[in-house]
Amino acid sequence: MDHDPTAAVVVRDLRVRRGGGVVFDGLDLEVARGGVTGLMGPSGCGKTTLMRAIVGTQRVQGGGVTVFGQAAGSAGLRHRVAYDTQAASVYSDLTVEQNLRYFARLVGASRKDVGRVLDQVNLRDRAGQRVDTLSGGQASRVSLAVAILGRPELLVLDEPTVGLDPLLREELWSVFHTLVDEGATLIVSSHVMDEALRCDRLLLLRDGRVMADTTPARLLSETGADDPDRAFLALIEREVG
Numbered sequence: 001m002d003h004d005p006t007a008a009v010v011v012r013d014l015r016v017r018r019g020g021g022v023v024f025d026g027l028d029l030e031v032a033r034g035g036v037t038g039l040m041g042p043s044g045c046g047k048t049t050l051m052r053a054i055v056g057t058q059r060v061q062g063g064g065v066t067v068f069g070q071a072a073g074s075a076g077l078r079h080r081v082a083y084d085t086q087a088a089s090v091y092s093d094l095t096v097e098q099n100l101r102y103f104a105r106l107v108g109a110s111r112k113d114v115g116r117v118l119d120q121v122n123l124r125d126r127a128g129q130r131v132d133t134l135s136g137g138q139a140s141r142v143s144l145a146v147a148i149l150g151r152p153e154l155l156v157l158d159e160p161t162v163g164l165d166p167l168l169r170e171e172l173w174s175v176f177h178t179l180v181d182e183g184a185t186l187i188v189s190s191h192v193m194d195e196a197l198r199c200d201r202l203l204l205l206r207d208g209r210v211m212a213d214t215t216p217a218r219l220l221s222e223t224g225a226d227d228p229d230r231a232f233l234a235l236i237e238r239e240v241g
């Protein structure tokens with residue numbers, strides 16, 4: 001497998017089966033360092049599976065993934081890559097701040113980092129509240145706060161804005177862009193086509209394949225559509241028809 005040193009992620013001939021079905025049968029793609037890459041596509045197309053392969057938690061049948069030139073999931077990447085799954089992965093019987101302090105110790109982050117991430121995800125006023133008394137959107141922001149504690153170079157976020165109101169969604173996207181300005185590479189999956197417009201690059205997956213590798217502006221201009229939902233449908237119709 002080649003190890004392009006300028007790429008954040010290189011996926012080569014990736015083959016994955018899950019639950020008896022083929023998810024990827026030879027997937028190839030690269031993600032350059034920096035920017036937000038949006039992984040879009042219908043439910044079941046393989047977004048989460050691809051993210052799991054990138055962070056090294058997915059069993060694969062062939063091919064592979066390198067991240068910053070190292071095999072996905074290898075020990076050298078532990079503090080360089082963070083993954084925020086769809087399920088909140090924090091302790092529900094601890095407060096927001098207790099969770100953050102605990103995870104800060106694990107990744108070698110400081111108290112200052114705890115304060116920084118509380119502000120970034122807008123949970124400063126909930127710091128003393130137990131996670132099991134938070135709303136779904138608040139709890140998922142605690143997981144995101146944990147993910148950005150150690151200033152990871154690659155941040156893989158599976159539907160981070162699900163269940164958030166438009167204002168919070170806006171705030172989180174501004175956090176994402178700040179992280180990118182600070183040098184991070186973000187891979188963000190979403191069902192919400194509106195969010196496609198906020199990405200630097202778009203990978204549209206369908207049935208385990210990259211149906212389009214584009215930018216928001218190109219997606220709209222090439223399909224002549226005025227919103228990403230219509231553009232995506234136009235691409236599918238073009239393929240089918």
Ligand SMILES: Nc1ncnc2c1ncn2[C@@H]1O[C@H](COP(=O)(O)OP(=O)(O)OP(=O)(O)O)[C@@H](O)[C@H]1O
Binds near residue numbers: 021023043044045047
């Ligand atoms: N735990 C599992 N066991 C078996 N098959 C699975 C499992 N998780 C996912 N799959 C299958 O793998 C395929 C890809 O699923 P994946 O979760 O990657 O899709 P997705 O694009 O992230 O979907 P969604 O947008 O609904 O989260 C689907 O066909 C799904 O049925």
